[in-house]
Amino acid sequence: MSLISVKVKKLPHFKGDLPAYQSHGASGFDVRAVLDEPMTLQPGERALIPTGLSFEIPEGFEIQARPRSGWAIKQGMSLLNTPGTIDADYRGEVKVIVVNLGQEPVQVRDQERIAQFVVCPVMQVRLDVVEELSDTSRGAGGFGSTGRA
Numbered sequence: 001m002s003l004i005s006v007k008v009k010k011l012p013h014f015k016g017d018l019p020a021y022q023s024h025g026a027s028g029f030d031v032r033a034v035l036d037e038p039m040t041l042q043p044g045e046r047a048l049i050p051t052g053l054s055f056e057i058p059e060g061f062e063i064q065a066r067p068r069s070g071w072a073i074k075q076g077m078s079l080l081n082t083p084g085t086i087d088a089d090y091r092g093e094v095k096v097i098v099v100n101l102g103q104e105p106v107q108v109r110d111q112e113r114i115a116q117f118v119v120c121p122v123m124q125v126r127l128d129v130v131e132e133l134s135d136t137s138r139g140a141g142g143f144g145s146t147g148r149a
Contacts, residue, residue, distance in 0.1 A: 004061065004119065014053060
């Protein structure tokens with residue numbers, strides 16, 4: 001497994017543990033809520049949760065914020081705009097948009113693991129305007145056009 005260096009800055013209100021991988025083969029490292037007091041999210045409600053951290057991501061990479069599967073299945077908690085993108089040139093505090101998709105209120109507590117962050121390579125593209133695109137067997141079929149099974 002290869003490693004790249006990502007600088008992390010603990011902001012003045014940060015407390016607790018730095019993000020960490022929970023297993024040797026994990027793709028993402030877990031980040032925690034930094035809250036002064038617990039926050040209760042009603043079903044369908046969303047909130048912007050601070051992490052107390054900012055990052056310096058190498059050019060050519062991004063951090064993707066993704067839901068934690070255990071929190072999703074057990075309590076219906078997810079992230080909006082998932083995966084959320086933290087761009088390499090962003091230096092502000094990273095906050096996570098969480099949403100309660102379950103049927104019961106969920107309390108989010110300080111230092112609770114709220115998301116996993118995955119560092120991913122990215123490419124920028126040059127858009128070339130053309131009159132026609134090449135043909136494929138699928139063509140313009142979308143939204144279920146390839147069948148269900």
